[in-house]
Amino acid sequence: MKSFRFENIWMLSHRDKKARKVNFHPKKNLLRGRNHTGKTSLIRSLFETLGAKPQGKLESWDENTASLLEFSVDGSHFFALHQNGRRALFNADREMIVATSNFGEWSQAFCDVTKFNLVFTDKKESEIRSADPACFFLPFYVNQDGSWQSEWSTFNGLKRFSSPWGAILEYFTGVCPPEYYRARAERAQESKILDEHRREYRLLERAIERFSRTLPLFGPKVSAENFADEIALLTKEVNELNQKQEVLRSAAVREQDLLSSLEQQIRLADDALAAYDHDAKYLRAGDSEPLICPTCNAEHTKSFLDLLNFAEDARVLRELAGRLRDDANQVRRRCDAALAELNSLNENYQRISRLLDTRKGELKFQDVVGSIGAESAFAAFEAERKQLQEAIDKALSSVDALEEKMKSLRAAKRTRAILDDFRSYYVAGRVALQLPSVDASKMKLTGRPDLSGSGGPRSILAYYAALWRTCQGATGTYDIPVVIDSPNQQAQDDINLPAVLKFIAKELPKDMQLIVGLETSTDFPFDKEIHLDVKYSMLREDQWDEAEQIVEPLLKAMYATMSSDVAESDDETTGR
Incomplete structure (x- = not known):
């Protein structure tokens, strides 16, 4: 199982001359502060720096704030830099790996360093695309604006993929290995190619039929090759009739x-x-x-x-x-x-x-002359027909091979075992969160609960917790930090809120990194508490100098690289 961890984040506002550095514990972190003290701004910066934009907007926040995030993948450290849509990636020695404002290029770089190889079919371009950072963090981030409801709306932009939710959850829980989804995406692409070839073949057949009504394709042939083609066509038609x-x-x-x-x-x-x-x-x-x-x-x-x-x-x-x-x-x-x-x-x-x-x-000269035009058309039609048939056979063979590969990669016994664990975790979570027990024997990974009232957020939390525990199991593929902002949803009372906090502090997997945003203090244990106490001013003046020394050189390197890339592109365009 691969491990991903948040290490440090620096945020720098040139407009306000303020900055902030936050260090995260590898296990349980409590981010405490009243409303408007910057909890959500800090949490959103973690994901936006890496290219995953959460739902919702922030007030009184400098959109040009630069953020530098240090993260680790299986112990290897990297730095991600972001400012207003422009991003750069550095290794542990702060040597640049990539600098770009192109989201697709950034997503590919992120997937390369994290070894995240899930792929989807792009709905607009009908091509295979690598999943982006939003897909990577989707099951592990519970935000205030889009996660506590019955739909997956945590991050923007995921709808450009064709039904990504189920594939993402199956990927992280281990229902299907990454190779399965690559084969599925390739099969979808090959199926579209096959359908296109078949459509062209039908159009060609109709064109031949219409052409033959005005100029007969059968008759005396000057070319022996075309005569042989016509005999082959007649033979094929007779065999089909038989x-x-x-x-x-x-x-x-x-x-x-x-x-x-x-x-x-x-x-x-x-x-x-x-x-x-x-x-x-x-x-x-x-x-x-x-x-x-x-x-x-x-x-x-x-x-x-x-x-x-x-x-x-x-x-x-x-x-x-x-x-x-x-x-x-x-x-x-x-x-x-x-x-x-x-x-x-x-x-x-x-x-x-x-x-x-x-x-x-007996052949007549008029028959020969009348047949010359049909003979040329016949040769062109037959060549096109053979080419299309070869393309159809090739695409059909590829589709069949990919379907066989998918069957071999998806093991029914393993899937049942994973789903049984997930369902049992969900039922246990509901009980711990003081919700009535339910029959979850037919519950799917994508079956988010849809309850109203105060029970709704608790059922969602039980569902997420079941996913996290399943991902931490023997078949899971990644150990990714869980971020919860904020667990006090739908006015939990003085009985249910302590149950929610106890569940988060004690019932979730012990080894995973946890970041929880909360308005008030709690008696339940966390390894580190980060206290935000000033409204509308999460960034601080006294941290500006230190943050500027760290972030500014990397910002200059990012812009210098991007300017150099633009200049080279202009030279190629103008021929200089």
Whole structure:
């Protein structure tokens, strides 16, 4: 399992000449401060520096504030610098890796250093794209503006991917390895290519058909190669007709046999009903003699129950006869349809026969001249047809191979085990958060709860906690910091809020890094507390000099690199 940690962050406002440095403990951090003291600004800076923009906006915040974040991946340290959409990445020695204002280029650099190799299909461009930092942090950041509801709206921009939520959760919980999603994205791309080739092939077939109505493609050929192509085309058409004819003949024979059987059953049912009518008339006769058994000479009187049972048997028999007639009508229609298709095939056979017969007659100069234009068109059409068919076969082979690869990568037994753990964690979390127990046996990874009132945020917290515990399990792929801002949602009372804080402080995985934003102090233990106490002034004047010495040289290096890249691009454009 790969490990990601927040280490330090420096924020620098040139407009206000203020700055702030915050150091994070590798485990539990409490970010405490009243409303408007900068908790959300600090937390948002962590993610915006790395290219993941949370929902919502900030008031009284300098948009040009520069932020430098030190983070580590499996013990290797990096520095990410951001100012108003421009970003740079440095290694532990503060040597530049990349400097760019292009979000796609930055996302690729982030994925490279974190080894985050999840991919998606871009909905607009229909191409495979690497996931971005927002995908990386989505399951681990609970913000005030978009996370405490029933939808995934924590970060901006994720909707450009095609249904990313399920893939992100399955990636981090280990349901499917990263190779599965790369194969899925490649299959989606190959499927679109296959559909496009098939569409072009159908258009070509229609073009050939329309062209043949005005200028026949069949007739005397000057070129031996084109004549051979035409024979091959006729042979292919005859073979296809033979295959269709065999299928239709078999279907017609089966339907006729079934129809004969149904008609025989209908006749037997009608005969039985006729016998019933005769027997019923005898039983209802009031002056008829008692029934005498020919074996023991016992007399049997006609009871009402006997007549009733006899009538019920007749009713069932009538219903059976009706159903048999309905079935026979359906079979008869299918049989007629098969015979009609056979007749249309016979017409095609006759057409091909007439074309072949024309080759036996004496060639005329007018036939040759009239055939020259058709011959050229035929050669062009046939070449295009072969090219498209080869492309279709290649794309179809790729789709089949990728589907087989996906099947081999997704193990049903492992998936069930992971989902069972996730569901049990969710149920346990609800109980710890003083919510009623529920049946979660069919709950999905993407099944965010949708409860109203104070129970809503607690059910969301139980859901997130189940995801975090599952990601920390044996099949998880990353150990990523969990950030919660803020757990006091929907006016939790004096009973539920302590339960929420206790759950966060004691029930979450012990080894993960945790950052919690909270308005008031708490008696539950945290490894480090960061106190913000001045409204609308999270940055401080007394930290400006130290932060400027660290951040400013990196800012200059970033802008110098970006200016150099622009100059080189201009030289290439002007040819200098």
